[in-house]
Amino acid sequence: MLSIYFWIVPACAAVALLFAYIFFKGMMKESEGTETMARIASHVRKGAMAYLRQQYKVVGIVFIVLCALFAYMAYGPGLQNKWVWFAFLTGGFFSGLAGFIGMKTATYASARTANAARRSLNDGLKIAFRSGAVMGLVVVGLALLDISLWWILLDYFVEEATSSEKVVVITTTMLTFGMGASTQALFARVGGGIFTKAADVGADLVGKVEAGIPEDDPRNPATIADNVGDNVGDVAGMGADLYESYCGSILATSALGAAAFATNPELQFNAILAPMLIAAFGVVLSLIGIFLVKTKEGASQQQLLSALGRGINISSVLIVFASFLTVYLLGLDYMICGSIITGLVTGIIIGKSTEYYTSHAYAPTQGIAMSSKTGPATVIIKGIGTGMISTAIPVITIVIGIILSFLFAANFSFANMSMGLYGVGIAAVGMLSTLGITLATDAYGPIADNAGGNAEMSKLGEEVRHRTDALDALGNTTAATGKGFAIGSAALTGLALLASYVEEIKIALLRVGQATIEVSGQVVNTAEASLTDFMTYYDVTLMNPKVLAGVFIGSMMAFLFCGLTMNAVGRAAQKMVNEVRRQFREIAGIMEGKAEPDYAKCVEISTRGAQREMMFPSLLAIVTPIVTGIIFGVSGVMGLLVGGLGSGFVLAVFMANAGGAWDNAKKYIEEGNLDGKGSNNHKATVIGDTVGDPFKDTSGPSLNILIKLMSMVAIVMAGLTVAYSLL
Known part of the structure; x- marks a missing residue:
């Protein structure tokens, strides 16, 4: 069944991993600088690794329990494919591995970036960006390798008629x-x-606002925990996040391709291969873009953004040509290229919109900074308003993207549902096709942030700190852009997963022995039923109270999840604030720089808080689709997924953009505007930033995973829903 073009996918995976290794080794050859710089980096590295080991222990227990459940469902009542438990395990392993490698790279890169910034702005940018590229290339490389190996394995073992x-x-x-x-x-x-926001909020509120000391000052006991948090949250967490986004879009589109071309076996495998091949070509084109990123000394924020934009934009233009090549090689309809390009353009527009609303080079963030003249309350009000307004462009863009990608693939007919949904799925693949470089710009952010912290704690001087501040401010914008990109892809992927859920329902019905279904008074073979047939059979309409119940539960889940995670940050931050105050009060000589704070205690508080607080919201996301399916059946689950997708997408955009704008409003003042650091204006924006921290780095980016995880759980539990639903 495998064609010669299939082997391009694992080959490009190998290329991605090879260049990730080359970039890593190149970074490691650079010096960490002074003994103080190396010691600070070592503290951060040890703290990050200790946290990650503890997290993997907790997550490992959850995986063992879920694997046992899946194995029982497969080998007991036969409600599931016998490969599911193992597939689930490998998906989690590769996701965790991607985050681990990215974080390990980041913890080695921060001091080297700070040291390179002593020479020039471009040297600092180059090391930070190529270290971020390690994360991007590892994610796409491991994802394509995982997909390739699974296809080869299942192609050998699966036997069907x-x-x-x-x-x-x-x-x-x-x-x-x-x-x-x-x-x-x-x-x-x-x-x-x-972890990261408990440390960040504690460090800012006590250090900047109460004690009046600079950010990342070594006298602040929470600074090391803050820098550790940047790595475990914004690098390891983000890598695992975008790994599943990337895999989810490719796999959902492949499943839709198998269904859409079921009556045309000659093109069926090619339709499945198309998203994999586009992603594979995207690896090579991302590498070209990575090598194009460079800047000049004294560059403004606008010029730094342009330097990153040059790499992304050239990669994006080249992927258009790659999509036509893919369609030509596989003999598919050229109209599918329209869907791919639509996804790509949709991602670019969402990224530019995010940049406009979060970069302090533009009016919205500058407006938040100006509102600091009347205190922190107006900063918060202005930030919330700006975040809400910022949802309009991404939502309208996604709506247009969905309609256009559907129509291109369906030859401008809403009647061809299967092909149209395949077009939406492949649009998501198009959006994520250059993830190698777009994720590099995202992972660059926390590396630059840590470099700034290292420079401050090592007292490297005003010129170096000015360069690292410029790189850090750029990182805030690229991180916000990356989050917007991930959220946008989640919207398209979520819609594709909805359609994939229906295909899984078909297989689940056949597995339990239901060979026919009755649709509008006619008996239809289950194996031959269309997506529309299943919508009619399960009465998935807005007049069905089970669908409406699911919509309300799904919408609630987005807000409940955010509320739980925000409160978790608040509780952990309170403990951090109390600990920092205690150390300032009880350890003599901290403020004079004569005594070293107890950094390890703050890392321990964040670690304990994160491990304890993450369990309930995460397990709730897994349990809710299962319970909804058992009570309300397939129609209720469809409503749940639609409600979660709609409200989760808009809420995630709002939170990510509001948080990013608050952060950069603070940076705008720290660069010398509106009376500069230490002024009342600055303190007001610091408070706005502490509110925005869990918005942009905890709750907001977690929502796009929530959207897809609920869909994935629904797909895996389809057999249980079909066999045991109560209503």
Whole structure:
């Protein structure tokens, strides 16, 4: 069944991993600078690794329990494919591995970036960005390697009556390892987000506002925990997050391709291969973009943004040509290229919109900074308003993107549902096709942030700190852009997963022995039923109270999840604030720089808080689709997924943009505007930033995983829903 073009996918995976290794070794050859710089980096590295080991122990227990459940469902009542438990395990393993490698790289890169900034701005940018590229290339490389190996394995072992049925079984089985990736990603994002923001809020409120000392001042006991948090939350968590986004979009689109071309076996495998091949070409094009990123000494924020934009934009233009090549090689309809390009353009527009609303080079963030003249309350009000307004462009863009990608693939007919949804899925792949470089710009952010912290604690001088501040401010914008990108892809992928859920329901019905369904008075073979037939059979309409109940529960889940994670940050931050105050009060000589604070105690507080607080919201995301399916059946689950997708997407955009704008409003003043550091204006924006911290780094980015995880759980538990729903 495998064609010669299939082997391009693992080959490009190997290229990605090879260049990730080359960039890592190149970074390691650089000097960490002075003895103080190396010692600070060592503290951060040890703290990050200790946290990650503890997190993996907790998540490992959850995975063992879920694997046992899946194995029982497969080998007991036969409600599930026998490969699911193993697929789930490997998805989680590769997701965690991607985050671990990215974080390890980041903890080695920060001091080297700070030291390079002593020479020039461009040297600092180059090391930070290429270290971020390690994360981007590891994510895409491991994802494509995982997908390739699973396809080869299942192609050998799965036996079905026809080749068409075989690929449907393979693609729906592969979807389940997406649940493993999503589960790992959610724990990493929530736990890492709680850790980093508890430390950040504690450090800012007591250090900057109460004690009046600079950010990352070594006298502040929470500074090391803050820098550790940047790595465990914004690097390890983000890597696991985008690994599952990338895999989810490819796997969902492949499953939809198997269904859409079920009556055309000659093109069926090519339709499945298309998203994998586009992603593979994207690896090579991302590498080209990475090598184009450079800047000049004294560059402004606008010029730094342009330097990163140059790499991303050239990669994006080249992927357009790659999509036409893919369609040509596989003999598919050229209209599918329209869907791919639509996804790519949608991602670019969402990224530019995010940049506009979060960069202090533009009016919205400058307006938040100006509002500091009347205190922190107006800063918060202005930030919330700006965040809400910022949702309009991404939502309208996603709506247009969904309609256009559907129509391009369906030859401008809303009647061809299967092909249209395949177009939406492949649009998500197009959006994420250059993830190698877009994730590099995101992972660059926390590396630059840590470099700034290292420079401050090592007292490297005003010129170096000015350079690291410029790189850090750029990182805030790129991180916000990356979050917007991930959220946008979640919206398209979530819609594709909805359609994939229906395909899994079909297989679940066949597995329990239901060979026919009755649709509008006619008996239809289950194996031949269309997506519309299943919508009619399960009465998935807005007049069905079970669907409406699911919509309300799904909408509530987004807000409940954010509330739980925000409160978790608040509780952990309170403990951090009390500890920092205690050390300032009880350890003589801290403020004079004569005594070293107890950094380890603050790291311990964040670690304990994150491990304890991440469990309930993460498990709630897994349990809710299962309980909804058992009570309300398939129609209720469809409502749940729609409600979660709609409200979760808008809420995530709002939180990410509001948080990013608050952060950069503070940076705008720290650069010397509106009376500069230490002024009342600055203190007002620091408070706005502390409110925005859990918005942009804990709750907001976790929502896009919530959207996809609920869909993945629904897909994996489809057999249980079909067999045991009460209503």
